[in-house]
Amino acid sequence: MIEIINQIFALESKLLKNGNDDYSRNFDRIANEFKNLNYHVINPIGKSYRNEMTDVEASISGDLNKNSKITKVLKPIIYEVNGNETSLVQKGIVIVE
Amino acid sequence: MKTINFAIDLGTTNSLVAKYDNGKIKIFNNPLGLKQTLPSCIAFRGNRIVIGDKALDYLEKDAENVCMLFKRKMGTQDTYFVPSLNKEMQPIELSSLVLKELKNFLPDDETLNSVVITIPAAFDTIQSNATKKAGYLAGFKEVVLLQEPIAACLAFANNSNTEVKEKEYWIVYDFGGGTFDVALVEVDERELKVIDHQGDNYLGGADFDSLIVQHLIVPFIEEKTGQSDLWKSLKSKSSTHKGLYFELLKKAEEAKKELSNFEEAEIELDININDVNLYDHLVVKREVFENLILSNVENTVTIIKDIIKGNQLLNSDIKRVILIGGTTYIPLIKKSISSVIGVEVNSSIDPTSAVVEGAAYYAGSKPSELKEEEIIEIEQTYEEVAIAYKFFYEQNTRDSEELITAKFSGAAIDKYRIIRKDGGYDSGVKSLKNNSFSEFVPLLEGRLNQFKVQLLNADLEVLKVIDPLSINHGSYSVNGQPLPNDICMEVDDLDASATRLERIFAKGSILPLKKKIYKTASKTILKKSKSNLTINVIEGKSNGLPSSGLSIGYIEIFGEDLEDDLIKGTDIEIELEISESRELKINVYLQSCDQEFENVFSESERSISINKINTEINTVLGDVEAVIKTANSLENFEYSNKLESIRVGLIEIQIEASMLQDDDISDTKFQLDDKKRKLIQEFDDLTRNELVAKEIEEYNDIKVDLEYHLNQDENERFKTKYQRIIQNEKEVINSLDKYLIRSKIKELEELYNAIIQSSDENFISYYLGLKFYDNFTNKRKAEKLFEQGDKALEQKDYKVIRHVVYGLSALLPESERQKRKDFSDDSKTGLN
Numbered sequence: 001m002i003e004i005i006n007q008i009f010a011l012e013s014k015l016l017k018n019g020n021d022d023y024s025r026n027f028d029r030i031a032n033e034f035k036n037l038n039y040h041v042i043n044p045i046g047k048s049y050r051n052e053m054t055d056v057e058a059s060i061s062g063d064l065n066k067n068s069k070i071t072k073v074l075k076p077i078i079y080e081v082n083g084n085e086t087s088l089v090q091k092g093i094v095i096v097e
Numbered sequence: 098m099k100t101i102n103f104a105i106d107l108g109t110t111n112s113l114v115a116k117y118d119n120g121k122i123k124i125f126n127n128p129l130g131l132k133q134t135l136p137s138c139i140a141f142r143g144n145r146i147v148i149g150d151k152a153l154d155y156l157e158k159d160a161e162n163v164c165m166l167f168k169r170k171m172g173t174q175d176t177y178f179v180p181s182l183n184k185e186m187q188p189i190e191l192s193s194l195v196l197k198e199l200k201n202f203l204p205d206d207e208t209l210n211s212v213v214i215t216i217p218a219a220f221d222t223i224q225s226n227a228t229k230k231a232g233y234l235a236g237f238k239e240v241v242l243l244q245e246p247i248a249a250c251l252a253f254a255n256n257s258n259t260e261v262k263e264k265e266y267w268i269v270y271d272f273g274g275g276t277f278d279v280a281l282v283e284v285d286e287r288e289l290k291v292i293d294h295q296g297d298n299y300l301g302g303a304d305f306d307s308l309i310v311q312h313l314i315v316p317f318i319e320e321k322t323g324q325s326d327l328w329k330s331l332k333s334k335s336s337t338h339k340g341l342y343f344e345l346l347k348k349a350e351e352a353k354k355e356l357s358n359f360e361e362a363e364i365e366l367d368i369n370i371n372d373v374n375l376y377d378h379l380v381v382k383r384e385v386f387e388n389l390i391l392s393n394v395e396n397t398v399t400i401i402k403d404i405i406k407g408n409q410l411l412n413s414d415i416k417r418v419i420l421i422g423g424t425t426y427i428p429l430i431k432k433s434i435s436s437v438i439g440v441e442v443n444s445s446i447d448p449t450s451a452v453v454e455g456a457a458y459y460a461g462s463k464p465s466e467l468k469e470e471e472i473i474e475i476e477q478t479y480e481e482v483a484i485a486y487k488f489f490y491e492q493n494t495r496d497s498e499e500l501i502t503a504k505f506s507g508a509a510i511d512k513y514r515i516i517r518k519d520g521g522y523d524s525g526v527k528s529l530k531n532n533s534f535s536e537f538v539p540l541l542e543g544r545l546n547q548f549k550v551q552l553l554n555a556d557l558e559v560l561k562v563i564d565p566l567s568i569n570h571g572s573y574s575v576n577g578q579p580l581p582n583d584i585c586m587e588v589d590d591l592d593a594s595a596t597r598l599e600r601i602f603a604k605g606s607i608l609p610l611k612k613k614i615y616k617t618a619s620k621t622i623l624k625k626s627k628s629n630l631t632i633n634v635i636e637g638k639s640n641g642l643p644s645s646g647l648s649i650g651y652i653e654i655f656g657e658d659l660e661d662d663l664i665k666g667t668d669i670e671i672e673l674e675i676s677e678s679r680e681l682k683i684n685v686y687l688q689s690c691d692q693e694f695e696n697v698f699s700e701s702e703r704s705i706s707i708n709k710i711n712t713e714i715n716t717v718l719g720d721v722e723a724v725i726k727t728a729n730s731l732e733n734f735e736y737s738n739k740l741e742s743i744r745v746g747l748i749e750i751q752i753e754a755s756m757l758q759d760d761d762i763s764d765t766k767f768q769l770d771d772k773k774r775k776l777i778q779e780f781d782d783l784t785r786n787e788l789v790a791k792e793i794e795e796y797n798d799i800k801v802d803l804e805y806h807l808n809q810d811e812n813e814r815f816k817t818k819y820q821r822i823i824q825n826e827k828e829v830i831n832s833l834d835k836y837l838i839r840s841k842i843k844e845l846e847e848l849y850n851a852i853i854q855s856s857d858e859n860f861i862s863y864y865l866g867l868k869f870y871d872n873f874t875n876k877r878k879a880e881k882l883f884e885q886g887d888k889a890l891e892q893k894d895y896k897v898i899r900h901v902v903y904g905l906s907a908l909l910p911e912s913e914r915q916k917r918k919d920f921s922d923d924s925k926t927g928l929n
Contacts, residue, residue, distance in 0.1 A: 017367070025670070025686070032615060040541070051147065051154050053539065054129040055521035059343030060154055074347065079519060083825065084545045088131060088520035095344055 002078060002090050005034060005041055009076045040079040040086065044070050049096040055079075056092040064096070071097045099465045101241060104213040104456035105199055106248070107192060107228065109168040110275045110301075112137050113453040114199040116207075117461025122454050125202035129516065129523050133450060135202070137195050138165040141179045144528040146557075148198040151523065166275070167191045168217075169298060171231075172224030189231045196235035197557050205562060211239035211467050213460040215452050218244050218280045218294035236558050239467045243459050245271065245452050246280035247289045249421045252446050252455030261286055265416040268401060268438075272430065273422035275301035279400050281408060284416075293408050295400050300393065302353075302424035308389050309349035309381070310342075314364065317379045322370050341368060356383045357426040387429045394429055398437050405438075417441045421451045484508045484552065484561050493569045495607070499540055501548070501566065504533040511555040518547040518565060526557060540570040571607075579605045584675065587633040587643040588928045589619045590836070596716075596926055597836055598646065600639035601673055611674045618689070619929035622663040626656030630663065630927035632671060632685060633709075634698075640834035641785070644713035645778040648770070650681045650698040651706065661690040669928060707766060710754050710773055714747050717777055721747070724784060739783060746776045785833070792838040793830060799845045806852050806859065815852050822848060857895035860902045864890070873908040882908075 012027045034041055042055075049058060049068045055077045060068070077092035106113045111134040115124040124133045130150055140152035140163045147155070155163050162181045167188040170177075176185040200209055216228050225242055232240035246269035253259065264285045271278040278296035282289055315328045331342040348364050355362035364379045405412060418434055418441070425431070425448045435442045447454070489502040501515065513534055515524040522539055540546045547565040554560055585598035602610050622628045631653050637646025667689035674682040685694040721744045728737035750773050757765060800823070806812050807819055822844045829837050853859045864886055873879035882904045889897035 014367070028613060029615060029668070029670070032613065040544070050539070051142075051151050052522055052524055054151060054517075054523045057150070058154060059347060061341075061343060064154060064159075072344070074344070077521075079521070079541065081544070086519040086541060086544050086546075091131065093347065 001037070001039070005039060005078055006075055006090075009041070009043070013073070038081045039089075040081050042077040042079070042092070043073055044077060044092055044094060045073045046070065049094070054091075055088050056094050058094050058096045060096045062097060068096050070094045099467075101211040101213055101239065101460040101463045101465045102457070103209050103211065104215070104243075104248075104453055104460040105196065106215050106245070106450075106453035106456060107168065107195065107231075108137055108273070108452075109166055109298075110137060110273060111135065111449075112195055112199060113450060114202050115450070115453045115457040116203075117457045120461075122457045124450050124453060124457075125199075127202055128518075129520050131520065135195065135198060136165075137168065137192075138163065139191055139194055140164075141181045142525075143181055144530075145525045146194070146527075147525040148194055151525070164191050172221065172227040189227050189234060192228065192231035193234035194557065196231060196237070200235070200559075201551075205564070210237060211241075211465045212237050213241045213243050213456045213463065215243050215245045215248050215456050217278060217296075218246050218291045219278070219296065220244075234556075236556075239465060241460075241463060243456050244280075244291050245269075245278075246282050246291050246294070248452045248455030248459065249419055249446070250282055250284065250289050250455065251458050252451040253419050253443060255455070255458050256446055257443075266410060266414050268404070268415055268418040270397070270401065270418055270420050270425065270430075270434065271296075271422045272397065272420075272424040273301055274303050274424070275299075277301065277397055277400075277422075279397070279404055281404050281410075293404050295404055297396075297400070300397070302422075304393065305353055305390050305424070305427075306346050306349040309352060309386065310345045312389055313381055313385070314345050314349065314366075314379065317377075318366065318368075318370065318375065321375055321377055322373060324370060327370075341370070344368070352381055353386070354426070356381065356386050357428060359383070383428075390427070390429065394427075394433050397430075398433050401434065401438060412438050412440065415440045417443050419446070419451075420444045421446065421448045423449050484510060486552075486563070488550075488563070488566060490566065490568060492567065494540070495571055497540055497542070497570075498537045499568050500535060500537050501550075502533065502535045503550070505529065505552070506532060508560055509554050510552045510560060512553040512557065514551040514553065516549045516551070517541075518549055519544075526553065538568075540568060543571045545569050579607055580610070580675075582636045582646075583639040584610075584649075584673075585635045585637065585639045585643075585646065586614070586671070586673075586928070587631070587635060587926050588616065589926055596643050598635060598637070598639050598641065598643050601634075602675070603639075608675055608677045608679070611672070613670065613672045616669045616671065616928045618663055618665050618667050618669055618687075618927060620927050621665040622654075622656050622659065622927065624656055624659040624662050624690075628656050630654040630669075631709075632683060632928070633926065634673065634681060634683065640832065640836070642717065642777055642781045644717060645774055645781045647774060648709075650683050650696065651709065652683060652685065652694065652696050653706065654685065654687075654694060658694075659687070659690050660692055663687055663927075664689045707754050707757055710766070710770055711751060713777070714751050714773060717780065718744065718747055720784075721780055736783075740780070743776050743780050743783075747773070750776075785835075789833050789835050789838065792835045792842065796830070796838055796842050796845070799842060799849060803845060803849050803852070806849070809859075811856055811858070812852050815848065815855075818848060857899045860895065860899045861890070863902050864898050864905075867902065867905050870909065872910060873905070874910055875908050879905060879908050 008027070008030055015021070015023060031041065044056060047070050048066070049064070049070050051064065056070070072095040073092060074095070075090065075093040077088070078090040079086050080089045100117070102117045104115050104117070113124060113133050113135070115122050126133055127135055127149065135149045136153060138149065138152040140147040140155040140159070142155065142159070142162065152163060162179055164177045164179070164186060167177065170188040171192065173188070176187050177191065178185050203209060212232065214228055214232055216225055220228070228242060229240045249269045249271070250267055261284050264283065267282045267284055269280045269282060271280070276296065276298050277300045278294060280291050280294040283292050311328055315331070319325060319327050331345070352362040352364050361380055361382045364381060366379065367376045368374070401418070405415060415438060418438065420431065420442065425444060431442050431444055484505060484507045486503060486505045491499055503513070510529060510532070512526050512528050514526045515536055515538060516522065517538065519541065521541065524536055527534065538548065546568045548568070549562060549564040550566060551559050552561045552563070580602055581604065583600050583604045584602040585600050587596050588599050590597040601612055601614065618630070620628070622630060632651070633643070633648055634650035635643060635646035636649050667687070669688070670686040672684040676682070681698045683696050683698070686692070721740055725737050725740045725744065728740065750769050754766070754769055803819060807816055822841065826841070829841050853863070868883065882901050886898055886901040889895070889901065
C-alpha cells in the first residue's frame with residue numbers, strides 16, 4: 001500500500017510540475033480513498049524544516065538555519081491512523097535548502 | 098536461574114538492541130524512526146543533545162559539534178572537543194550516550210540492568226574495558242562483552258540448527274556501510290573462538306553510492322546538458338549544486354539496492370541545473386555496476402585469502418563463509434568469494450541484525466550474576482524519586498504548533514525531552530532553565546496528538562516519564578463558532594428500503610467547514626427523463642429520521658438538466674462548505690456526465706419542495722401505521738393513541754400541502770415543513786429506543802455465538818480480528834445510532850461466516866442444531882440427509898457433514914426476513 005501511495009504521489013508531482021492540473025479531481029478522489037483506508041499522507045513541500053521533525057529524512061544542503069525550507073519532496077510522509085492512535089509508517093524523504 | 102537476555106550491537110556507524118524471549122529474538126524498533134538501527138552519531142547544539150538520525154542533519158553545517166565514528170577511538174586518550182559545550186568528550190562518554198538512547202527503544206515496562214554488548218574482534222583489553230565502562234556509565238549494572246564475529250556465528254548456528262561435531266573453521270565477512278572486517282573463527286562442539294581478523298576501517302557501501310554518482314550519473318547529466326566539470330562542482334564546498342549532490346547520492350543508493358534483486362535499475366532524473374530542467378531516465382545494468390565496484394570487492398576477497406594463508410590453512414579447510422553487513426546484499430560479493438575461495442558462502446541470516454541477534458541468543462543463555470537485592474535496590478531508588486511538576490498547555494487548538502510550559506520542583510531534574518508518540522517529533526535532550534521549560538511542539542492536523550515527556554538528571558538518566566500529554570488539533574477553539582447540530586446528508590439505505598442520514602459535520606465542529614464526499618449513484622437517470630437526483634442537506638440529529646431534521650440545502654437534479662445519462666454505480670462527488678456566516682455551498686460533480694452543479698444557500702432562501710414534503714410523509718406514514726398495528730395487538734393503547742395523533746397530524750399536513758402550488762410564495766410551505774418535522778421527530782423519539790434496543794439485542798446475540806466458536810482452539814487465529822471489531826463497541830452502543838450498530842453486526846456476521854467456513858468441523862454444532870427443526874419443506878429428503886449426516890458423524894467425516902448442512906439449509910422454509918417494501922423509485926435520493 002505504501003508503495004502505491006508513493007507512486008500516486010510521484011505521478012501527481014510530475015503532472016503538476018508540467019503545469020497539468022487536469023487530473024486534480026482524480027487525485028483528490030484517490031487521496032480520499034487513502035484517508036478511508038486510514039492513511040494520513042502529508043506533502044511537506046515549502047514547510048520550514050526543523051531538526052526536531054522526526055517524520056522526515058532530510059538531505060540538507062548548505063547551512064541549516066531558521067530559514068531552511070523543504071524544497072523538494074521525493075517521498076511523502078505517511079501516518080497510519082487507528083482510532084485515536086496515530087503512528088508513522090513512512091518518513092518523508094526531502095531535500096532542505 | 099535468571100539470564101541476561103538483553104543484547105546491544107554497539108556499532109561504528111549503527112547500533113541495535115534486542116531481547117531473547119523464550120527462544121525468540123525481538124529486535125526493538127526506534128520509536129522515532131521506524132528502523133531498528135540507531136546511527137551512532139551525536140550532535141551537541143547549545144543546550145540540546147541530539148542522538149541518532151537527526152544528529153546527521155548537522156554534519157554539514159556544524160561538523161565540529163557532531164561526534165561520530167567514536168568507536169574507533171575507544172580505549173585511546175583521544176577526545177572530541179565540542180565547542181558548543183566547551184568541553185572535551187571522551188569516546189566512553191559518547192558511547193554511553195548511544196547506549197542510553199538505545200534504552201529508549203524498550204517499552205516502558207521493560208527495565209534493562211544486565212546486557213551483553215558486542216565488540217569488534219580487533220578490540221584489545223583496554224578497548225574492551227572502555228566498552229564495559231561505557232555500559233556502566235549508561236546505567237547498566239552488569240555488562241558482558243561478546244565479539245561480533247562470534248555473535249554472527251551464533252546467529253547463523255541458531256537459525257540453521259547447524260551441529261558441529263569436529264573442529265571447523267568459519268570465516269565471518271562483515272561489510273557494512275562504512276567499515277569492512279574479516280574474522281577467522283574456530284568452531285567445535287564446545288566453543289567458538291576468533292583466531293584472526295583483518296579489516297579496512299575506511300571502506301563501506303557508501304563508497305559504492307559515490308562511485309555510481311561519479312561514474313554513471315554525472316557523465317550522463319553532462320552529456321545531456323553540455324555542462325562540464327560537474328563532479329568537481331558537486332563536491333565543492335561553495336557549490337550551488339549541493340542539494341543536488343545529496344539527491345543524486347540518494348538515487349544512487351536506491352539503484353544499488355535495486356540492482357541486488359534485478360538485472361537493471363532505472364534512475365529517474367528530474368533536476369534543475371543552471372536554471373535548465375533536465376528530465377530523463379538512466380538505465381544502469383548490473384554488469385556495469387559490478388565493473389565499477391569490482392576492484393573494491395576483489396580487495397576484500399584478497400583479505401580473506403591473506404587471512405587463510407596467514408594461519409597456515411588451505412581454502413578447503415574453511416567450512417563456510419558467513420556474510421553480514423548491509424553491503425553483502427550485492428550478489429557480486431557472494432559470487433566473488435565462492436569462486437575464489439571455493440566454499441559455501443552463506444547469506445541466510447539478516448546481514449543488518451545478525452550481530453545483535455546472535456548476541457541476544459548468547460544473552461539468553463548467559464546467567465546473570467546480578468543479585469535480586471541489587472535489582473530491588475535499583476527499582477527502589479527510582480521509586481523514591483519524588484518530583485512535583487505542573488504543565489501548562491492548550492488542550493484543544495487549531496494552531497499548527499502549540500506551546501508546552503512546565504515547572505518542576507523536588508528531585509534533581511536537569512534535562513527534559515519531549516517526544517510525539519506517533520514518531521513525528523523529538524525535541525532531543527534539552528536543559529531546564531530555572532527548573533522550567535517552554536517548548537513549541539508541532540501538531541498533526543485534525544488528530545489527537547499525544548506526547549511523552551522524559552525528565553532526566555545531569556547524567557541523562559531518566560527519572561520520570563510523563564505520558565501522555567494530549568493536544569487535540571482542530572476540534573475546538575475559543576475564536577471559532579461551533580455548530581449547534583449535526584449537519585447530515587440524506588442518502589439511500591437500500592437494506593431498509595428507506596433513506597437515512599449520514600453525518601457530514603459533527604455537532605461542535607468549528608466553522609468554517611469544508612468537506613468533499615464521494616457517493617455512488619443508486620439509480621440510473623436518463624438524460625431528458627423525469628427521474629431525479631436529490632441532494633438534501635439536513636441540520637439535525639444524525640441518528641434520527643431524515644424527515645425529522647431541518648433541510649438547509651436542497652438540490653434536485655432532473656434528467657432534463659443532464660447532458661448525458663447518469664449511470665447507476667458511477668461516482669458522485671459532493672463538496673459541502675459552510676462559511677462562518679453559516680452560508681451553505683453545495684457543489685455536485687457527476688462523473689458519468691462530466692457535469693458540475695453549484696448552489697449556494699443561505700437561511701433567507703430556504704428551499705422547500707411540496708413534492709418532497711409529500712413523499713416524506715408517505716414514507717413515514719407506512720411506518721407509523723405498522724407500529725400502531727403492533728401496539729394494538731399488544732393492547733398497548735396508550736402508546737397507540739399517541740401514535741394515532743401523529744398519524745392524523747401527518748395526514749392533515751398532506752391535505753393542506755396538496756392544496757398548494759409548488760411555486761407558492763407564501764410562508765405556508767415553510768410552516769407545513771416545520772409541522773411535519775416536529776411530528777416526525779416525535780414519532781422518531783417514541784420509537785427509536787425500541788429499534789435501538791432490538792439492534793443491541795441482536796448485536797449481543799451474535800457476540801455470544803461468535804465467542805463460543807472463538808473459544809475453540811482451532812479458531813484462535815480469528816481472535817485478533819474479533820478484538821479489532823469490538824474494540825470501539827462501547828462507543829458504538831452508546832451512540833444509540835442504529836445504523837452504526839447495524840454496521841457492527843454486519844462485520845461480526847462476516848467474521849462468523851468466515852470462522853464457520855474455515856473448518857469442516859465447525860459444521861457439527863450446526864448440524865446438531867438442525868436436528869431440532871421439523872418444518873423442512875421436504876421431510877423425506879431431510880430424513881435422508883440426517884441419515885447420511887449421522888453416519889458421517891460416526892465416521893468423523895466432517896466434509897460430508899458440511900455438505901449435509903448445506904443440503905438441509907436449502908430445505909428450510911424461507912426465513913421471515915422483512916421483505917423489501919415496494920419502494921417507488923422517485924422517493925430515493927439517488928445517492929448510495
